[in-house]
């Protein structure tokens with residue numbers, strides 16, 4: 001079997017350590033010769049790099065090369081897979097994305113609504129620049145992209161790199177939700193075959209099938225989840241905002257008598273309620289900075305000072321979280337051409353036959369060494385079609401605004417977004433967002 005080389009872009013991210021552990025866990029199936037960490041910020045990159053050195057020495061000694069760098073040429077040459085997970089403006093800007101809309105009476109969320117719009121206009125130029133650079137040094141590598149807001153980023157990569165089928169945009173949220181389903185049913189998530197349609201952070205499970213028997217768990221899941229769940233064993237339930245999000249699934253399931261919704265729909269279907277739950281002084285960005293992010297780097301610092309992991313409290317386990325699992329599973333399916341099914345953000349072209357052909361939909365796809373092959377969904381009911389067409393028009397206008405530098409389209413995008421709607425509010429919001437994002441956004445005229 002061929003040995004591959006990979007580069008993790010956003011190598012200094014709090015998500016990188018789990019990805020590295022997953023690469024160790026998966027080394028029999030996904031053979032590697034080289035791992036590169038790339039980040040534009042050397043300080044955090046250095047911490048993760050020092051950690052990686054210890055980890056691989058103990059758990060992956062057969063790796064030929066491990067480097068961490070802030071130099072694009074060094075990072076992107078001779079790469080088979082690029083895992084992209086950048087956050088343009090980091091958590092400091094996420095905090096603004098969440099707090100500015102709240103000030104104007106709209107929900108403040110990282111990827112949805114006006115906050116997601118602001119993040120999108122930062123993310124798109126950054127992702128495009130990186131992909132251009134990757135394509136200079138490794139024209140044929142697979143680019144597996146988690147960078148958010150994935151819907152807007154995917155629309156932009158489709159336009160700027162048409163036909164480049166080796167760029168694949170993904171999201172782990174449906175997988176995180178399936179982990180909850182697996183927990184409440186007492187089965188293994190990997191035994192599920194999901195039937196799902198929608199846009200990114202805007203979709204529905206229509207069936208949750210057992211891969212072996214074909215049994216559909218959806219009716220049973222709907223019954224169980226009509227009552228708020230508390231799955232103590234799931235790490236996400238330890239964090240207040242995620243616990244509330246998963247609890248709220250029950251409301252959506254009670255109000256809509258078909259399917260199982262992606263948790264992010266709560267922001268679009270109940271914007272007023274969601275806004276009232278938020279604390280303007282302390283949002284999810286604050287929770288992450290004070291919690292998960294701090295804990296991650298504290299742990300890395302401890303490992304670095306110990307100089308080892310074997311025989312300490314920091315041994316790696318098989319439980320690395322779905323974010324890391326999903327991207328490594330996807331790369332493995334491409335590398336070994338096993339054609340497994342993944343939920344991917346991809347061009348519609350009739351997969352859902354009664355929505356726009358050019359729409360970027362999130363649907364089950366087979367993925368192998370020739371890329372992504374979407375599985376047919378058929379037609380969807382009017383309610384979902386209406387929601388999706390509206391949301392997709394918003395996403396397109398957001399990308400237009402960014403690529404054309406158009407103020408008019410930025411305003412139209414915000415007004416179309418279900419969490420904003422009002423033109424007067426949109427104008428005020430846009431004024432504040434432009435000011436806050438100076439130096440990140442392309443200028444709007």
Ligand code: G6P
Pocket residue numbers: 110111148171172173176284288323
């Ligand atoms: C899920 C979503 C991501 C999102 C993340 C936020 O994983 O799929 O798109 O960025 O949640 O999680 P956080 O813990 O940073 O709030």
Ligand code: MN
Pocket residue numbers: 150170171172173201
């Ligand atoms: Mn996501």
